[in-house]
Amino acid sequence: MASSPMLIGLTTFLLLTASALFGQAESKVAPGPKPAPLNLTGILEKGGQYGTFLRLLRETQVGEQIESQLNNSFNGLTIFAPTDNAFSNLKAGTLNSLTTQEQVSLVLYHVLPRYYSPTTFETTSNPVNTQASGRSGVYTVNITSSSNQVNVSTGVNQTPINNNLYLEFPLAVYSVDKVLLPAELFGAKPPASSPSPASTPVKPKKSAPAADGPSASADTAPSAASRKGRSVERVLLLGIGLACVGSLL
Ligand SMILES: *[C@@H]1O[C@H](CO)[C@@H](O)[C@H](O)[C@H]1NC(C)=O
């Protein structure tokens, strides 16, 4: 059959072309570290519906803290950004009933001290510390998932995590439709007024905290995942190319 050498020739040609193209694409990506500094404010402003959260980040100075942590963090950060709608669905006066310190805790509760991609959420073990947790295991959240749905749960309320605004190590920003209500502030027990020993909320730290925990895998996981994604794309493209060749013959 004459078509057999022709097929081999075409396939070789296709493979060479494909690898040349991908090689090019990769070398274009290679000069990687983008100099553009991460800008949470910019990301949220662009989203257009995070005015209240932006104001809280500013007033509590947690925003500044996050920016400097992003510069120094080995584990990255994950932010749950409640929409303006989420805030307006709170009972009237909820924010104003909190002390300044409690507002700081509430905002820090929306920040996880690690970069979580959607896939790392699915394999995380509960409870998960937030930036409000300090060392005492309070102000934690649980991440629950079933098939394609991942939720964040506070013990008081829960909301799906399915809409990311930014997803590139070291920063993940997810939009959430509810303000996460920590049990420490909104649980069944009488709030704040009780002078319980647990009421020593973390101060807004000016300096970045030491990245504790041996979770260096956080750095490698997302990039491994995206590498896998790319190679899947390659296989798909190659398959499509071969199918075209097949239909030509
Ligand atoms: C972040 O973005 C906002 C709005 O786009 C801008 O006003 C601000 O100067 C930026 N900050 C940095 C550090 O780039």
Ligand SMILES: *[C@@H]1O[C@H](CO)[C@@H](O)[C@H](O)[C@H]1NC(C)=O
């Ligand atoms: C973060 O690093 C960039 C560049 O390295 C610097 O311009 C910026 O001021 C730093 N921001 C903070 C809050 O430390």
Ligand SMILES: *[C@@H]1O[C@H](CO)[C@@H](O)[C@H](O)[C@H]1NC(C)=O
């Ligand atoms: C996620 O939360 C929704 C309510 O917001 C609930 O209906 C659903 O069962 C939850 N799913 C999981 C996996 O927790």
Ligand SMILES: *[C@@H]1O[C@H](CO)[C@@H](O)[C@H](O)[C@H]1NC(C)=O
């Ligand atoms: C998280 O889940 C654990 C069990 O895994 C449970 O004991 C705890 O109350 C939950 N905490 C929250 C905040 O939902």
